[in-house]
Amino acid sequence: MxxxxxxxxxxxxxxxxxxxxxxxASLEFISAIVPGTAAQAxxxxxxxxxxxxVPLDDRDVWYRAAIEGKGRHILVFEGLAxxxxxxxxxxxxxxxxxxxxxxxxxxxxxxxxxxxxxxRAANRLLEQRKGRARWRPxxxxxxxxxxxxxxxxxxxxxxxxxxxxxGPWRLIRxxxxxxxHIVASRLSARxxxxxxxxxxxxxxxxxxxxxxVAMCEGVSCVLASSGDNRYAGTxxxxxxxxxxxxxxxxxxxxxxxLRLGRIDRSLGSTGFRTIDVERGEDGQGFSLRVNxxxxxxxxxxxxxxxxxxxxxxxxxxKRSIDLARTAGVNMLRVGATGVYEADDxxxxxxxxxxxxxxxxxxxxxxxxxxxxxxxxxIATEAQQFLSRTSGSPALAxxxxxxEVYQQAAMMGVAEANWRSPLFEQVLPRIxxxxxxxAAYVVNSPSGGALxxxxxxxxxxxxxxxxxxxxxxxxxxxxxxxxxxxLGFANVPETRAxxxxxxxxxxxxPLWSPRIPRDQGAMQDFEEVRDHYIALLHGVDPHKLKIEExxxxxxLSRAAVAEAIEATIREWRRxxxxxxxxxxxxxxxxxxxxxxxxxxxxxxxxxxxxxxxRAFRQRQIMLSDEGVNGLHV
Numbered sequence: 001m002x003x004x005x006x007x008x009x010x011x012x013x014x015x016x017x018x019x020x021x022x023x024x025a026s027l028e029f030i031s032a033i034v035p036g037t038a039a040q041a042x043x044x045x046x047x048x049x050x051x052x053x054v055p056l057d058d059r060d061v062w063y064r065a066a067i068e069g070k071g072r073h074i075l076v077f078e079g080l081a082x083x084x085x086x087x088x089x090x091x092x093x094x095x096x097x098x099x100x101x102x103x104x105x106x107x108x109x110x111x112x113x114x115x116x117x118x119x120r121a122a123n124r125l126l127e128q129r130k131g132r133a134r135w136r137p138x139x140x141x142x143x144x145x146x147x148x149x150x151x152x153x154x155x156x157x158x159x160x161x162x163x164x165x166x167g168p169w170r171l172i173r174x175x176x177x178x179x180x181h182i183v184a185s186r187l188s189a190r191x192x193x194x195x196x197x198x199x200x201x202x203x204x205x206x207x208x209x210x211x212x213v214a215m216c217e218g219v220s221c222v223l224a225s226s227g228d229n230r231y232a233g234t235x236x237x238x239x240x241x242x243x244x245x246x247x248x249x250x251x252x253x254x255x256x257x258l259r260l261g262r263i264d265r266s267l268g269s270t271g272f273r274t275i276d277v278e279r280g281e282d283g284q285g286f287s288l289r290v291n292x293x294x295x296x297x298x299x300x301x302x303x304x305x306x307x308x309x310x311x312x313x314x315x316x317x318k319r320s321i322d323l324a325r326t327a328g329v330n331m332l333r334v335g336a337t338g339v340y341e342a343d344d345x346x347x348x349x350x351x352x353x354x355x356x357x358x359x360x361x362x363x364x365x366x367x368x369x370x371x372x373x374x375x376x377x378i379a380t381e382a383q384q385f386l387s388r389t390s391g392s393p394a395l396a397x398x399x400x401x402x403e404v405y406q407q408a409a410m411m412g413v414a415e416a417n418w419r420s421p422l423f424e425q426v427l428p429r430i431x432x433x434x435x436x437x438a439a440y441v442v443n444s445p446s447g448g449a450l451x452x453x454x455x456x457x458x459x460x461x462x463x464x465x466x467x468x469x470x471x472x473x474x475x476x477x478x479x480x481x482x483x484x485x486l487g488f489a490n491v492p493e494t495r496a497x498x499x500x501x502x503x504x505x506x507x508x509p510l511w512s513p514r515i516p517r518d519q520g521a522m523q524d525f526e527e528v529r530d531h532y533i534a535l536l537h538g539v540d541p542h543k544l545k546i547e548e549x550x551x552x553x554x555l556s557r558a559a560v561a562e563a564i565e566a567t568i569r570e571w572r573r574x575x576x577x578x579x580x581x582x583x584x585x586x587x588x589x590x591x592x593x594x595x596x597x598x599x600x601x602x603x604x605x606x607x608x609x610x611x612x613r614a615f616r617q618r619q620i621m622l623s624d625e626g627v628n629g630l631h632v
Contacts, residue, residue, distance in 0.1 A: 003115070003172040007032040007065045009041055014060050014121040020087050020114060023062045032063055033309070035171050037081065038119070039154075039163035040309040056154075056166045061119040063168060069109035072177040074205055077103045079170025082150040083120040089113055098149035099165065100340060100361060100381045104183070119166050122148060134418070135411045137364035138519035140337075146365035149377060152337040153307050153589075158517040158524075159337075160307055160589045169310045170342075180204040180229070180260060182267075187256055187391030189270040190437065196240030196272045198256065201232040213259040214267070220259075242291045243271030243393040245330040246353030247617055249293075251393075253350060268343075271350060271393030277439045278579075284456040286447065286481040287579030288396065288439065290355075296572060297355065297580035298615045299329040300597060301484055302345075304338050307589040312342060320587065320602055321348045327597075327608055328615025333357035333444075333483060333582050336402035340385050349394035356394045357483065357582070359444065360385075360427060362401030366408070369422045382427055386434035398431045399441040399483075405451040406443075406460070444483045455577070460484040460584075464567050466518070468531045471563065474570040479578045482571075486564050487584035488532075489515050489525035490607050491556045492599040500591035500600075506549050514592035526593065532559040556593075557606035564607050568614035569621050583607065 010027035017023040032041040038061045042048040077086065081099035085092060093105050126144040136143045139159070140152045154164030175181050181204065188199040200214040200223060212223045216235050223231035241252040253269040276289040288295045305312045305320060324332060332349065334341055336359035349356050360382060368374050389395055400423030408418030423442045431440045447457010454461050455478035463469040463477050465487050479485075491497070501508035517524035530541035533555050544552040564583070571578035588596035597607040623631045 001174045001176075003065060003067060003174055004034050005065075007034045007063055009038060009064075009167070010062045011038070011054070011056075011059045012062070014058070014124045016060065017062065018118075020062075020064065020090055020116040023064070023116065023118070027062060029062075029064070032167075034063070034065070034168050035079075035311060036309045037163070037165050037167040037169055039166070041167075043308065050161070053162045057122040057164050058124070060121050061166050063117040063119070065115050066112060067109075067115050067174060068112045069174065069176065070111060071109060073107055073109050074175040074177065074183060075105045075107055075115075076173040076175060076183070077105075077168070077170070078172070079168070080117065081119070081165040081167055081169045082148060083122055083125055085118045085120065087114075087116040087118070098377045098381055099151065099169065100149055100385070101377065102170070102384055106177075117168060122150070122164070122166075131368055133366040135366050135408045135413050137407050140364055141519075143365075146367055147374070149361070149381065151310075151339050151361065152363055153304070153310075153339070156337065157519060158515075163308045165310055165339075169339075175205045177206045180206045180208040182258070182260075182265065184387075185258075185267050186387050187267060187270045189254075189272050189391060189393065191240070191242075191272050191274065194239055196237040196254075198235040198237065198254070198270060199232070200235065200256065200258075200267065201230065202258065202267070204229040204231070204260075209261060215257040215259060215264075216254050240272050243273040243350075244293070244353065245290060245295060245355050246325060247328065247330040248290065248295060249353075251351065251353030253393075256391075268347065268391060269350065270391035273393050273437075275396050275437060275439055280480075280577075284447065284480065285577065285579065286441075286458050288355075290396070294579075295330065295355075296578075297331040297357075297481070297582070298568065298611075299324065299331040299333070299354070299581075300583040300611075301335045301585040302332040302338075302341070303335075303585050303587045303589060303596065304341075305587065305602070307338075310339055312344060314344065316602060317344060317348055320598070321352050321354065323598065323602070323604065323608065324354060324586075325352045327612040328617065329354060329611070330615075331355040331357055331396070331580070331582060332586065333359065335359050335484075335585070336361050336363040336399075343388060346389050346392040346394060350392055354394060355396040356392070357397040357399060358389075358395060359399045359402050362404055362422070364403050364407045367404070367420065367422060369420045369426075375422070375426060378422065379426060379430060382430045383434060386430065390434065395435065395438055397439045397441060398427075398435060400427050400443045402444055403460070404443050405446055409451050441483075447480070454479045454482075456480060458483040462487060464563055466521075466523075466525070466528055468528060470535070471566045471570075474567040475576070479571065481578065481580040483580070483582055484584045485581055486567060486607075487516075487525060487595050488529050488560045488563070488607070489593045490560055490596060490605045491529075491553050491593045492588075492605050493603065494553070496599050496601070496603060497553070504549070505553075506545060510591070511593070514590065514594070516592070516595050525595070529556055529560060532563050535559075536562055561606040561610035564610040565614045568611075569619070570623070572614070572619060573621060573623055583611065 008029035009032040086094040129147040223233040463473040588594035588600040
């Protein structure tokens with residue numbers, strides 16, 4: 001049973017209330033949304049201002065709801081952000097310090113009860129953590145977040161809305177042990193010759209009257225008990241069809257059913273495919289082969305559809321994935337500055353034939369890899385994520401994290417000090433055990449003598465873009481795989497601008513503060529875009545902005561689209577060294593001329609149309625090869 005109704009919440013100064021009784025007696029509660037976040041509830045209650053947001057990391061947040069039942073039950077918490085204490089009536093039953101880890105607690109219910117969750121003020125707890133960092137990034141603030149297993153969302157000035165995730169952001173369930181219910185399941189597909197093998201494992205809340213039976217395409221298998229209400233078995237399917245990204249074939253899926261007594265249930269779907277990494281003759285490349293077919297990976301870095309609630313409305317998710325497929329996208333990268341997506345996202349990519357590059361949630365920081373409790377929590381986090389996505393054929397690349405190595409190297413830290421056992425040992429070992437069918441990348445970017453080299457391994461390429469290089473730099477840089485590239489301040493369409501910023505958007509007080517920027521950089525990304533307006537259209541963007549703002553906005557859209565299309569065209573040229581390009585990034589996190597190729601409502605901006613042209617399955621290109629003429 002989903003526990004998603006009749007929740008309330010209250011905010012207080014740290015330690016004002018430390019028990020449910022104290023919270024009930026002293027705090028003012030408002031309606032809350034579960035799963036969801038405190039910021040989401042406060043916005044819904046009209047108690048939030050983006051001009052002066054509530055500092056949620058400096059507050060305790062209490063959630064409470066009534067539950068009812070009799071006998072033994074299991075409380076399932078799929079995600080609590082971030083430092084949480086859970087009480088059943090007045091008894092503490094769980095403490096959690098990792099928003100990416102789920103928990104189960106067995107309880108004995110005797111009728112009506114009160115379930116309370118205290119989310120403790122993160123800053124107060126983290127300020128007590130000791131340990132000197134070898135480097136301090138500017139993008140994510142404050143620096144003591146390196147000790148926390150929480151999302152960077154809400155902690156990145158100039159990047160995302162200032163609403164750090166606090167609350168029960170994933171589903172809470174109450175499962176009765178009186179009858180057998182599925183508590184967890186795992187699917188894993190592999191290929192032996194022409195035979196497909198699907199390993200099925202389930203965990204039940206109680207013992208069934210008869211052994212469960214797994215079923216697929218007319219084939220069935222009785223699952224054997226392995227103790228503690230766990231059952232497992234293998235389905236053998238002769239002459240299977242393979243799953244391909246939609247640009248190279250059909251994303252064939254196989255539905256798996258479970259017969260539990262007289263009831264048939266769905267365990268989801270899986271698919272069969274192989275993934276191989278080609279490094280090239282010099283060993284410095286990175287390209288993927290799916291079922292032996294070389295794939296030019298093209299797409300974008302995925303961003304949360306709602307960065308405040310962290311939820312994905314099913315219709316919005318479908319529309320976003322449909323737009324990706326329509327644009328020719330065959331890979332989306334779930335970046336480390338967000339969250340692990342819900343199961344629906346991976347299922348949608350499975351069905352659409354879109355590969356997923358998945359970062360683990362580590363970005364920029366010097367993480368405390370010598371802390372055994374921290375490492376143990378990370379291991380649980382990785383194992384749980386890989387278990388729940390084990391059947392996804394779309395999951396193709398697993399990556400240790402984002403710009404950790406690059407951040408240290410750019411600050412002059414010696415390689416011996418920026419390489420981490422988290423990414424070199426702990427995570428690759430877990431990935432090899434849980435998803436041996438996926439490629440592992442130690443960090444994005446990485447692969448060269450220095451992590452930010454464009455001509456080795458996977459790179460974050462901003463030669464065309466932030467570094468204001470001419471379009472020809474896309475060839476000179478000899479990029480092998482751009483796991484991030486081509487970031488611009490992308491202007492939304494006219495109607496969207498009028499809706500969000502008024503009739504004179506450039507004069508809106510919201511316009512400049514929401515222009516994306518790298519903290520500490522001499523420029524913002526509007527200045528980057530202006531550079532390419534001048535380069536490609538021979539006009540003065542600053543003068544145009546004042547005298548003809550409408551034309552300025554039109555040329556802003558055009559210049560970005562031209563730069564993107566020209567760069568992708570170069571990289572898809574047969575003689576190019578590049579095997580992949582993922583644009584930074586998919587969808588704006590709030591109303592802005594942001595990095596997104598979609599605006600914050602999910603509507604396409606000019607880069608989406610450029611992607612649609614540049615990512616076409618069949619493309620005829622002309623390239624100027626100097627005295628050797630034009631090549632077709």
